[in-house]
Amino acid sequence: MNEPIIRFNHVFKAFGNTRVLNGVDLTIHKGEITTIIGKSGEGKSVLLKHIVGLLEPDSGEVLYEGRAIHSLKPKERKAIKSKISYMFQGTALFDSMTVYENIALPLVETTQLKEADIRSRVGRQMEQFDLTESADKYPSQLSGGMKKRVALARAMVTEPEIILFDEPTTGLDPVRKNTVHSMISGYQKKYGFTAVLVSHEIPDVFYISQRIAMLDQGKIIFQGTPAEIRSVRSPEIRNFIQGIENPKDELTGMETRTAVEKRFEQEMARMVSHHIDFSLVLFTFENLAEIHRHIGFLAGQTVLMNFAGFLRQQMGIADTSSRLGLNRIVVLLANTNRERAKQFCERIAQEIHGENLLSIQPYPGFCLSIQAGFAQAASDMSMEELIQQAEMSMNTLLEFKIC
Structure with missing residues (x-):
């Protein structure tokens, strides 16, 4: 079993009178794909924002390699943030920037690399994602699938240890949806980064994930492998999976x-x-x-x-x-x-x-x-x-x- 890289220890988070996280205990293992599932509005994206440091817990701890992130010095926290990339829901590409400029942005803003080194790294990234011929295009000129590729290329250009994916297949047709899943799985195997996904795509995410975590009423009520969640006897978990699972596999038209x-x-x-x-x-x-x-x-x-x-x-x-x-x-x-x-x-x-x-x-x-x-x-x-x-x-x- 791979070592934990991120751990939530009894994390609580509220916004006003609304408690979103209600004592979350969660372990993310290094070099694996972990997918967080659950009903809409349960706080899955809030979990991701705690990992990247956009939010801090009201109580409890989020640990990176055994160290509580909130107790670290600013320089140490910045070093951890530099190891994490975030692929936002809806890609969040900048309309006024070209494909090249969107991918280069994290390097320009967060590193001291020379312009020639940035060009070289972005060029390699565009080649790996088959985007070279689209370098000068703007997001409005791209298909939905190409926008996802640009967003993933941008997330990976800093060579992060951890990539967070917030609903990465929203709005895509079945073929391109499965293309994005295969892309995430393929590049994770190639580069070995740790991936954390928030997704409603069941059972598709079971095919690429080593671990599944289910968030319900602010708590993690299941952590385990895809095989284990399929065999769980809890009516609450089974009803959720069967209720959200598509009646047919969207890509193949086959049964679930x-x-x-x-x-x-x-x-x-x-x-x-x-x-x-x-x-x-x-x-x-x-x-x-x-x-x-x-x-x-x-x-x-x-x-x-x-x-x-x-x-x-x-x-x-x-x-x-x-x-x-x-x-x-x-x-x-x-x-x-x-x-x-x-x-x-x-x-x-x-x-x-x-x-x-x-x-x-x-x-x-x-x-x-x-x-x-x-x-x-x-x-x-x-x-x-x-x-x-x-x-x-x-x-x-x-x-x-x-x-």
């Missing part, structure tokens, strides 16, 4: 993980009572990160969306499917034994073509690798155990050149 788990239980009951077989197929995109790196995050999400659409056309009316993560899709095949599940995979491999997946031309010689594993359910087996069996049987299903 919750719906597939319910279907698994139904199929298991049918198998036990009527001896009707069913199987699970797991598809994994092995080199989606390579698509992100060479073609862009939007192209990677387009691949997932197109593959899911093709897959739904091949499924039977009683079958169901869901995303399991950023690069995995699971299919439950009703009335299907292991041999028929294998035949289903073989049919997919024969009928799908590269041009069906990528809507733009990648670099020459690129091979998209999709692996498929399949397993037949046995009595008293959990869905996780069936997924593990499918993983153990994985073979390269699709590997072809898209030129």
Whole structure:
């Protein structure tokens, strides 16, 4: 387990007669993505502002690497602030500044770097985010997705240890929403920064987060992994997640993980009572990160969306499917034994073509690798155990050149 970098110890905060934080205890671990969820108006953004130092607690402590921030000398507090970046809700780009000027702003205002060094660092950042050709454009000339990229580039240009994201996907369509999530996850893995998100995008944020914290009535009522919050028995937490969770995955049009788990239980009951077989197929995109790196995050999400659409056309009316993560899709095949599940995979491999997946031309010689594993359910087996069996049987299903 990674060491804590930020810790809230019994933090209270009120604005006038309205108490927003009511004894918050929260641990943020170094080098991980932690997402804070909860109802609107519960104080999630207030938590972020305590981390960055825009607000101070009325009582309790916010600690950075074990030291109470409010008790530090001004110079020490400034040093901590310099390690934290904030990606504001709605991007907060300056309309009168170009893309280059927006990204350079934190370096101009908070560092003593020479102009040539600023140009060099901003240039590298724009190249990494595929913004070089837009350097002289203004925010009004950019799409919503490009504005998010500029905001993320600006947040990362100071090479921070911690980046705070306040509703980073607000107002985006499903493809670009998932593109931003993939972008955050991809760059976090590449650079190792600690990320704290405030988001309502359930279950999408479960795919990229190592930890989830739920804020309710001013207190953290859950801290744990995405798997742990899915299995929690608290009616309060379960009702919130099921109430806010989209009925369908917006990117793929598939069922949610919750719906597939319910279907698994139904199929298991049918198998036990009527001896009707069913199987699970797991598809994994092995080199989606390579698509992100060479073609862009939007192209990677387009691949997932197109593959899911093709897959739904091949499924039977009683079958169901869901995303399991950023690069995995699971299919439950009703009335299907292991041999028929294998035949289903073989049919997919024969009928799908590269041009069906990528809507733009990648670099020459690129091979998209999709692996498929399949397993037949046995009595008293959990869905996780069936997924593990499918993983153990994985073979390269699709590997072809898209030129």
